[in-house]
Amino acid sequence: MRIIVDAMGGDNSIQATALGSVEAVEELDLEVTLIGKKDLIEKELNKNNYTGNKIEIIHAEDIILNEDSPTLSIRRKKNSSMVIGFNKLKEGYGDAFISTGNTGALLAGGLFIIKRIEGIDRAAISSVYPTRDGMTLLLDMGANVDCKPEYLQQFAIMGSIYSEKVLGVKSPSVGLVNVGTEKEKGNILIKEAYELLANSNINFYGNIEARDVPEGIVDVMVCDGFVGNVILKLTEGLANLFFSTLKEEFKKSFSSKIGALMLKPQLKSFKERFDYREYGGAPLLGVRKPIIKAHGSSDGLAIKNAIKQAKIFTEGKVIDRIEEDVKKI
Amino acid sequence: MRIIVDAMGGDNSIQATALGSVEAVEELDLEVTLIGKKDLIEKELNKNNYTGNKIEIIHAEDIILNEDSPTLSIRRKKNSSMVIGFNKLKEGYGDAFISTGNTGALLAGGLFIIKRIEGIDRAAISSVYPTRDGMTLLLDMGANVDCKPEYLQQFAIMGSIYSEKVLGVKSPSVGLVNVGTEKEKGNILIKEAYELLANSNINFYGNIEARDVPEGIVDVMVCDGFVGNVILKLTEGLANLFFSTLKEEFKKSFSSKIGALMLKPQLKSFKERFDYREYGGAPLLGVRKPIIKAHGSSDGLAIKNAIKQAKIFTEGKVIDRIEEDVKKI
Structure with a gap:
């Protein structure tokens, strides 16, 4: 090899x-x-x-x-x-x-x-997204900002195979990122994609809301590249905001500085949970x-x-x- | 009144x-x-x-x-x-x-x-989104999951007026949520909306990436209701994940518990920065x-x-x- x-x-x-x-x-x-x-x-x-x-x-x-x-x-x-x-x-x-x-x-x-x-029809860039207890595959993360329902179906199939073969997930569950969990929710694209995914040879979980994206309730998350890009970049932006604000707060007083020092191993371990380096790169599928x-x-x-x-x-x-x-x- | x-x-x-x-x-x-x-x-x-x-x-x-x-x-x-x-x-x-x-x-x-x-053409629900140093208005947050460029133009005008009159921002800057900052980036909807916003009687900032959403680089952020819903719910989900993971880490050892105790006022002040209660409700515009x-x-x-x-x-x-x-x- x-x-x-x-x-x-x-x-x-x-x-x-x-x-x-x-x-x-x-x-x-x-x-x-x-x-x-x-x-x-x-x-x-x-x-x-x-x-x-x-x-x-x-x-x-x-x-x-x-x-x-x-x-x-x-x-x-x-x-x-x-x-x-x-x-x-x-x-x-x-x-x-x-x-x-x-x-x-x-x-x-x-x-x-x-x-x-x-x-x-379209190649997708997928990203391994760190979640509460592990990771989940997100695609498309930005290659296709205008999608047809069939593209999302193909993303779902490709993501499912990659998750099983490379990430080692048995019968990976596939979720469709949507504004609500009910079947009838969503924009035109997502409603049509739902039907296609429900009739595909994958373990289709149904819709997931963005609130549950960090919880890792599915193994593969499917969305168009515009939404995928928003999810990845907002996560990055919020993590930045979160860590820098925390640092700022901890510098505010003498006792908070001591406290932060005592918490150093925990803060480090916390940060590592969101470390992209552990998760390899983004496959082009x-x-x-x-x-x-x-x-x-x-x-x-x-x-x-x-x-x-x-x-x-x-x-x-x-x-x-x-x-x-x-x-x- | x-x-x-x-x-x-x-x-x-x-x-x-x-x-x-x-x-x-x-x-x-x-x-x-x-x-x-x-x-x-x-x-x-x-x-x-x-x-x-x-x-x-x-x-x-x-x-x-x-x-x-x-x-x-x-x-x-x-x-x-x-x-x-x-x-x-x-x-x-x-x-x-x-x-x-x-x-x-x-x-x-x-x-x-x-x-x-x-x-x-369409009413929008807007949300006051807490940012690093203040807040920004986000619309639409979910009322319109399928949008035409003209709707986004109307959202921009309404958001701009609300920001000025209710939030007290002078000549509020309006950003279009996109996958990149360059003018030619985006899906079909956003590219067309860009032209309309650039030719509207507002203080148009241009495109902003989701990475910059929490930084509050503009006063009003415009997007379709699908993307707005993803932004709001992902923010909620990530905040939940961050706070609960932090809490978990802090319980791991005796010294981390003491450290967390010493940091209590800072952790409280940190959490309050993300407290929706301070920001009132979501206006229907x-x-x-x-x-x-x-x-x-x-x-x-x-x-x-x-x-x-x-x-x-x-x-x-x-x-x-x-x-x-x-x-x-």
Whole structure:
């Protein structure tokens, strides 16, 4: 098994991907291809004292930046680490591809270079969302802001398969994000999607309200990309507000500072429950090869977990199962 | 000025509306009409030692329950406290109407009994959303799950006027909730609404991402009712998760318990920043009279604040201004 990793995504991408790859090849039975500026990657591997032969580097002169136009950069930046990575993935040189870079470009590359699975109308980006007691899969998180009911049905099927094969959930329950739990609630899109999901070969839970999203009452949450984006970003914004306000309050007096000091291990453990790094990256579902978007500010641990996730994604034959299941619709 | 209050909404509605009314008439220059079971309301007023003549009771035999169908109950439950309240409001017996009851029925009553303002296609329920340093107005919070761009334009105008006249914001900035800040981002609805808002007589800020919703970077946030409902309920769900997880962590050891004890005032002040009771109720905008939906679990303070809000809503001539401004579109 060989995982292809774009080493040139976020700010600390070279450090993070080098460290994560070293840890991954030591821990897991696989090889890694790092793509990017060769000298810089070599330097990072040396820093980590890596002397093995399970990591190779393919040099890429160019980088797709976060501010680049997704479609244009995939078409024109032929020597970028991301496009080279996609082409290597396409020709079967590696089994899966991970990048911390431009999300739109990753989606565009998945669609234009790797191509959609037959029977799938739209590819979705899914996110593993931390909940009270674990995690739940949320899709679509922003790739498709205008959806038809059939897209949501396909998201539900893909999410269900991914949850079972990669996250290890047996017969995952699938919920439809809605404004109320009753069957007749919702906008036109969601009402029609409800009927399709209820008649699909999945463990359909029914509607869930946004209030229950953090409670993890289902294993897979389906919504259009506009709503998914609102859910993810609002969660991020509220967590920021919450932690910074708490910090501010704790600085207010001498005794509160002492109190906060006594609570340090608990506050740390609390924060870790909402730590994205433990949960790997966001799989792009609906394309013909395993592709994972890792967080732009991933560190070594996050990259190692994304590589592990890519391995299970590949071994679980998720894409074959999606192909089979969409044929049955 | 007379505020009509439905005394029969939530579980503690009679206690809360009686207490809130007593405090309101003592503090503010107005009279209150409480509608509901006369003997029960009288008992509550006596409990609060109220002997003045600024609160009157109109008896209502029936109640619209939360599980009742909104439209049917407004049509058929003629002797319910809510329908009697609406009719009193319509005939000009009072200036504004407040209820803690069934939100759908309140919307239906507003539309069928009080009627829409000419030029307004849809009435919106708006909510005052607590942010890092204050509050912001969010609309629509769920009345309209399928929207056209023109509805969002009308929401923007109504929200802007309400923010200025009732919340006291000078030239309130209006943001459109979107998946990105750039002009060309969004789904079809939001892209078209952007053009309309940019050409409206409001202080249009542009798009805001959900990440910035809790930061309060604008005074008014506009979205369709589906997205608004997701924002409100997810905020509620995450706040629940945060507070209960924090509590759990703090119980883990002896020293963390002591630490939490030392932080008690800070934790309290922290929680209060997210306390809906301070912010009054949710105004129904787009109908011909001031109507406010108070939270189902309102206490006396929340009701007093809602009455105060109804007074400013009326005095600010919000509805006249909405009528004038929509004529100009």
